[in-house]
Amino acid sequence: MLSSRLFSSFISLLHPITFSSITICVASWVLFTSTSGEAGIVPLxxxxxxxxxxxxxxxxxxxxxxxxxxxxxxxxxxxxxxxxxxxxxxxxxxxxxxxxxxxxxxxxxxxxxxxxxxxxxxxxxxxxxxxxxxxxxxxxxxxxxxxxxxxxxxxxxxxxxxxTPRFAWRGLMLDSSRHFQTVEEVKRFIDLMAVHKLNVFHWHLTDSHGWRFESKKYPELTKKGAWRMQPGYPEKGKNRRYGGFYTQAEIKEVIAYAKERMITIVPEIDMPGHCFAMVAAYPQLGCLGKPQEVSHFFTYPAVAQKFPNVKGTDVLCVGKDETLKVCRNILDEVMELFPSKFIHIGGDEVNKSHWKRCSQCQKHMKTNGLANEHELQSWFIQQLDHYITQKNRRMIGWDEILEGGLAKNATVMSWQGEHGGIKAAKMGHDVVMSPQTYIYLDHGQSHSPLEPPHWPGHKPLDRVYSYQPVPKSLNDQEASHIIGVQANVWTVFIHENWLLDLQTWPRAAALAEVGWTPQALRKWDDFYQRMSVSHRKRLDALGVNYWWENAKPIGEWKPEGLKSDSQISELSYDMTKLIEAGQSSDIHIVFQYKRGAHALRIESVALLENDRVLSEDRHKGVAGSTHKRNRYTIPAFTPRKGARYVLHVKAYGDQGADSHGVLTMSKVQTKRVK
Missing domain, CATH: 3.30.379.10 (Chitobiase/beta-hexosaminidase domain 2-like)
Structure with a gap:
């Protein structure tokens, strides 16, 4: 009889070598798992x-x-x-x-x-x-x-x-505004959540780039707000209408589907910011009061973070009585459809500069004794909170709803790090931890040049797994207000379902264990091996295009070994132990910048066998805050027994030698990356 606590300790002894998000496997693991049902269970x-x-x-x-x-x-x-x-x-x-x-x-x-x-x-x-x-x-x-x-x-x-689960809220958010998924794609997303005991599907239905919720009271929201003329979609030089929305019948179908799988859908209707699509449909709701387009991207998704200067406003005019009336009517429709206890109103990234120039907003502030635009935002959020509470529901919003004063019954979803969640918990408000510093799945997960475009940031599998949702700064009473944890999948860079898979999995499996498994039992080496040996096979069988990269550490570079300004430094790394007997595939060397004021510029990489150049890859690459062509290839060869293999690198610091990073021997095992 083997308890999970003893099992984890045993595994940590078997796997002492861990590097970044990669653990070096030992063959004895495979033999061990053949008699252990525990090995493959995720979450533990x-x-x-x-x-x-x-x-x-x-x-x-x-x-x-x-x-x-x-x-x-x-x-x-x-x-x-x-x-x-x-x-x-x-x-x-x-x-x-x-x-x-x-x-x-x-x-x-x-x-x-x-x-x-x-x-x-x-x-x-x-x-x-x-x-x-x-x-x-x-x-x-x-x-x-x-x-x-x-x-x-x-x-x-x-x-x-x-x-029993650690947290009541174990969520994944899917952004259906930037990229519209079909009903079947949404159901598949829900199916994969259910396999991992995730129980809250946060459905981001509206934003500046598209309104996806059918409103019977305000049909222009989908007639106009659900569509955009998308430059560069689906390829550069093209310009076509893009979008779609979910009918109320389809939403009911998805809600029922999720409920059968023990998943609650929490809808998000963004207010009062991120409202380009809403104001495009009903211009009178904006401070400008004139027609505008739905926001779009220059190209989609390759450089989607470059937003064109669409004329208009993405903020509702909260100084008008009509605006609050429309928002309440929309929330009525939402609450009529969605049975969830929580209703998400967004509330993030509100561009208050429009309010500063709006005579109606300024008049409203004066009439209600509001000192500034932060208090104006708080006033509006409080109106929504009071209305939602009257309907026996609870309002939840991103941590910007703290600005100007937190509404009485509000729950906070902390995304800008943990400080918003900590502040709310200390005030006695419930919190869902969702910091972009750990668990934003639209961020990159590798330094490999094979990884498709993604939102800037690096959140590899081990960083997601390492997240501890209860901050140490909270006492027991305050910590009780941390009701859960949630990872978010924003779709700025995701225009097809295979990319949605790639960004979500296997990091969402790590998030599932963060939310379910007691903190004392969570061990990275154990989780990584369960993923490597057993759970990947399930994801394969389920047809999931997950990102998986096996990498072995070669060495590192430091400032003391570098020169700058095109003065070539020659760096050497002994790879004898890493070159396996009977090497039959290409060796890919990836340079991963870690920190420092300067990037590393690489000129060439050569593999020497007993001081003789066996193969050389000459091309200019950069490893820095942005990696460019940082992957070098040594063609497959048959190693000689007893030979010594050394990697020889010619590189220099870009305008200075303050650069730290590592080299890995990397192999990406992902079904589709292009």
Whole structure:
């Protein structure tokens, strides 16, 4: 019997070498996982004991379950019959027994026991039943996610799992404004969330670049606000209409789909900023009061961060009574459709300069005794908070809603780092931690030049996994207001579903473990190996185009080894131990800048075998705050036994020698990158 705590300690001994987001694997891991059901489970349960023996499933799989939980059980175990000859049926002689246990600590908690007699699940709710099923599917030694297989029987290790989530809010946000996803693409996103026990789908439905929510009261919001003439879409030089929206019928369909998978959809309708599309549809709602376009990009998505100077305003005129009336009417429609407790109103990045020049906003400030535009924003947010609270819902907004004073009942989503969340928690307000410094998935995850364009920033897999949502500066009472954690997928650079996969996975799997698993049990080496050996196979079977990069550290460069201003420095790295016998593939050397005032400019990279140049790649590359052509290739060759291999680099500091970085031998194993 092996507890998860002992298991993690054992793994940390097996894998002592960790570099950036990459861990060097040892062959003994594969042998070990063949008898351990725990190895592949993501997120890691709160407690798991692997016992001797296993249980085999074949033929008819009879179950007993409280009637109201049958849909959760059947959906949770649907993959059993989908990819095998097994037949799941309700009956008396059950081998899968589900029962209620009101003593479990949380609504989503469950226990799962597999013994010689069968499988027993205890839960407090249908959510616990569904999550027990997800754990069971991952524990099965065969890959039940593979649609190309039809298993005759399935084997489950005997085990005891006692599990409960760390946080109630375990979310992913999807931006459907910048890039519009089809209903089927949204459902697929939800499916992948469910596999990982993520339970809040934050749906970003409106922004300056497109209004995606059908309003019956204000049809121009979708007739005009859902579409843009997109320069450079889908390729440079083209200019065509781009967009779309979700009908209310489609939204109801997605809500029902998510609910079946234990996922709550929290809608976001951005107010009072990020409203180009809204003001384009109804110009009277803006301070300028005249027609304007929906905001767009110069090209999409390659240089999408370069926004054209579209004439108009992205801010609502909150000095007009009509503006608040329209916002309330829209929220009525939203709350009528979405049953979620929380309603997200955005509230971020409000360009208050328009309010400074608006006579109506200034008059409104004077009438209401508001000292400045921050207080004007706070006044508007407070009106929305009061209205939403009257409807027995709770308002949530980005941390800018703190500006000018936080609304009485507001929940804060902290994205500009943690300071907004800390401030709100100390004030007694609930907080969802979502800092862009750790868990913004539109940021880059590699220094490889193969990675497609992304929003500036570097958030590799290990950084996402390292995030601890409860700041040390909070006492126990304040910490109780941290209700969860959420990663965000903004789609400025994402115009196709394969790119959505690439940006989201496997980092969202790391986020799932941050949200579910007790902090004391989270070990990077353990998580990385579960991903490497088992969970990647599931993502492969699910058709996910996730980013995966195996990299081995070669060495580093430092200021003391560099010259500047085109004075070539010659750097050498012994690679003998890294060159494997029988090397059959190209070696890719990637330069990764870490810090310093200056970039590294690379002239050439050569591999020497016993002081003889074996191969050389001559091209100019840069490793700095922006990496350019920083990948160098040594063609495949057959290593000679006993030979010494040295990497020889010619490089210099760009206008100075204050540069630090590392070299890795990198191999990207991603299905599609172009």
């Amino acid at each position: 349960p709160a407690s798991i004991e692997i016992r001797q023996g296993s249980y085999s499933l074949s033929g008819e799989v009879i179950y007993q379950c409280p009637e109201e939980w049958v849909p959760a059980l059947e959906l949770g175990l649907a993959r059993l019959s989908a990819h095998s000859t097994l037949d799941l049926k309700k009956g008396a002689s059950a081998i899968v027994k589900v029962s209620k246990d009101a003593k479990l600590p949380k609504r989503e908690a469950y226990t799962l026991e597999v013994n010689a007699q069968g499988i027993e699940v205890k839960a407090r709710s249908e959510a616990g039943v569904f999550y027990a099923c997800q754990t069971l599917l991952q524990a099965i030694q065969q890959n039940v996610y593979d649609p190309g297989k039809e298993w005759k029987s399935l084997t489950v290790p005997q085990m005891l799992v006692e599990d």
